[in-house]
Amino acid sequence: MTQTIGELLESAADRALPVVRGIDDGQLGGGTPCAEYDVRALVNHLFQVVVNFQALAAREEVDFDQVPEFVAGDWRGRFGDETARLVEAWSVPGVEEGTTGRMGLPARTVGLMVLGDLTVHAWDLARATGADFVPEESVVDELGPGLAAMAPQAREMKVFGEPFPVGEGASAFERVLAVTGRDPGWRPTETAGAAGVSGTTGTPGAAGAPGTTGTPGAPGA
Template sequence: MDNVIGQIDRALDATSVIVAALDEGSMAAPTPCREWDVRTVLNHMVGGMHIYAAALSGTDSGADHESDWLGGDPQGAYAAAAEVDRAAWHRPDALDYTIHISLGALPAAAAALVHLTELVVHGVDLAVAIDRPDLADDELCGELLATMQARGGIDKFRGPGVFDAEVPVEVGEPAHRRLLGYVGREVLARTP
């Protein structure tokens, strides 16, 4: 399970590079995550990091998931949330908890995989939205896709608000496109 914690670290680092490339003009850009613009996706990620960290440390996050976590400094908000999130997952007892999330009560090991999925997929949503797919960590995307498929897939989570139906993507496409097609991101399933 240390592998998933290492992957969370990598996802936090990779997404920080994408977040650093955002500017005020890109905040309203549409993303492959239907009906969410860049600011909404980033806010969702930052809120999620705080909520997971609070659950792992037995504290209150202080706000709801979709509250305004970004304020006037989206990059600073992401950096602060990433620091808190990373510290929480590196607690020696982090994987001993049951985490309560929107999907229900999950053992922390399973919740870690859900969190990794959110970080990687939403990070790529942001990269594509600002036309910087080159910032996506294709190695990590490929690892996550292989893990999801090896665990029997995500079909039980397909539906509104979680994952849409899989969108076919050419085998030769980069891993980030194949991952997003797998989770139903239609925008990324087409070769430009």
């Protein structure tokens, strides 16, 4: 049975929260697999995605060009609060029906964008800070075909990089990362890696305003 976006986001948030909450202040200036973001900027971007996609679930207008400063005060605690609101927003009955966002994309597609951002950017932050991160299998199963379908448009919008070559033995999640342009083997000491996503699936609207994963979802869901 197909899981709802709300259920998938809840699973993704459960895996992402320990990564974000475990980031030490001394790690905020470190590099990430998203070349244009250090850890602080990527956390801030992910915050923006989580907040804006709450609004998209409610069919409200969002502006990804305005980037508030989220990484201040008890930002770790607030990230947990905002992800809970995201799950709640995408769990409302009927939320996956119709379209949302400036591009008028199907609502479930937009939901998959933020699912991609939350999952892929959690991996970005885990790699950047040395944390453990293993995504929920059901989330990866949903993101695989979802991000592959979004990829051509996402690359055209400069949200995804060119696909990274992986071998036949690559895992399903490594293939998801490769589709966004990321090197699944990226480590902080390396200079190679994907041009990031920040967010849908962090979003051609996914995986980024710019940020879909970059963000698959941002520029404009």
